[in-house]
Amino acid sequence: MSRHVVKLPDLGEGTTSSEIVAWKVKVGDQIAEDDPMVEMSTDKAVVEMPAPVSGKVVSLGGEPGDQIAVGAELIVLETGEGNGAGTAAENTPPPAAAQKPAAQSAPSKTAANNGNGAAQPASKPSGRVMASPATRARAKQSGIDLSTIAGSGRDGRIQRQDLEAAIQERQVGRAAPTPQPSSGGRQEARTGTEEIRILGVRRVSAQRVADSKRNIPHFAYVEEVDLTELERLRKHLNSQLPKGSPSYTYLPFLAMALVRVVEQFPKVNSRYDAERNVLVRYDGVHIGVATQTGDGLKVPVVRHAESLSLKEIAAEIRRVSTAARDGTASRNELQGSTITITSLGKLGGIVSTPIINAPEVAIIGINKAIERPVIVNGEVAVRLMMNVSSSFDHRFIDGYDAAEAIQALKEKLEQPATIFIRD
Incomplete structure (x- = not known):
């Protein structure tokens, strides 16, 4: 086994540093070559960086919002012959599980009966989801799993309108909360707050x-x-x-x-x-x-x-x-x-x-x-x-x-x- 240190490359002319917008992996994940690792922000755009090699994520070089200098350590991967084939079998997740959560990999490709006579829809084909960094960021913000969306773009690429349709469909499907009556017909005061970190573009x-x-x-x-x-x-x-x-x-x-x-x-x-x-x-x-x-x-x-x-x-x-x-x-x-x-x-x-x-x-x-x-x-x-x-x-x-x-x-x-x- 060996360690592969991925350093931040020059993402454009004159770039001396770049901001971490969002990690696509976490420590302990097993990733394959060309899998998306991280979204980095330049002065004008968000760039998605793929993994240069296959391996296990050992450490991350910062948190979203941190500035990373060009040439500085961005992520460390543990690699080896056969991409970790020498490790114990029980410590190596199956290839499908390494890329998708268990809930997504469980259904078979054929429709299954749910016990009430209704057929369940077939699962999405496995593989890397193709979408722009902006679409990925919007999906993450909305809590949408892109692998559940059928893309209308070339080679199944998920377009912005595909994501918006999925968001709207989910919002329509949610039951509206029943307002709780308050004394005298007055509405309760809202005291919640939300912190929004300003990142990227x-x-x-x-x-x-x-x-x-x-x-x-x-x-x-x-x-x-x-x-x-x-x-x-x-x-x-x-x-x-x-x-x-x-x-x-x-x-x-x-x-x-x-x-x-x-x-x-x-x-x-x-x-x-x-x-x-x-x-x-x-x-x-x-x-x-x-x-x-x-x-x-x-x-x-x-x-x-x-x-x-x-x-x-x-x-x-x-x-x-x-x-x-x-x-x-x-x-x-x-x-x-x-x-x-x-x-x-x-x-x-x-x-x-x-x-x-x-x-x-x-x-x-x-x-x-x-x-x-x-x-x-x-x-x-x-x-x-x-x-x-x-x-x-x-x-x-x-x-x-x-x-x-x-x-x-x-x-x-x-x-x-x-x-x-x-x-």
Whole structure:
């Protein structure tokens, strides 16, 4: 028998440490090569690490929430010829039991009679459950065993919608507790508390937002935009799409209009290198799309939006946003944006004050579009209006320049034909 020390590798360029999000094993477990061991959090994503060899878990290098340096001991496995075949037979669990709890391995593959004449469902096939780290974390939080879910993805991979359906099914099946009457018809005071440890992407996001707000003097600017013509164009383009195709939202139009604005005001498409005290202005427009996920806010990137058509931008926004939500986005897809757009969709409200995605210097947010009466050519007319809320780093973008940039964006959105015209 020998010991195999697994050290934390470099999980991405510039990574010096990583946070333990969740262990998939415990001391004493017998695991096989490529079995999931642990979920580690980088600056932008959660990465699942598989076992490099088969063996018995001897020790773990930390608890969830602990930071582990690159190259430090992460887990120790006891290995040997035949993966422990030299140990006593009574100390070696059967292969099936080593991977699944006894309650799961007991039923046979064929349906069994329960004594009342009803057949029990067949058990799930054994083997590694395929799911994204985000789905695994959500399942653990909800107390759902992924091995009990039939995945609808490729090769049986469990998709987010599969898990949500299982959670909903379990909630529906639970009997509602009967409220206990109290004297005078008053409800009993609730005194319970719940402690939620902030881990992984949520912790990193919280730290970044706090640093951005603390270190960057935000200049907020809000302008109302008449979307009547843009909405007419959007509806027309959607009517021309093949049946079943995803509809255009406002985001790809905003992204394309922003590309045109950057051509006039290139400074807003910059990143500040604090270490060198240099403002780096980019020719390419790499648009970050703020996306709400089960793990917290992520900002996947649409790269070189200046080279894409409206259709391509729309497709790329959908692709990277979906990847961010289901946890499949790569590290490269979650970094490198030069300017960010954000939208709360139907919850957009009237005004928002978006926080800059440092080290960028500008972020553009759209609010709820709503019909209301406005004065057009001296007469009252019903128009589709929406506020655009923006924030700029006032150290590098003067208020006048910020206002000019948003006014140029307003003009593009109100006269949507200009979005497609290059000067």
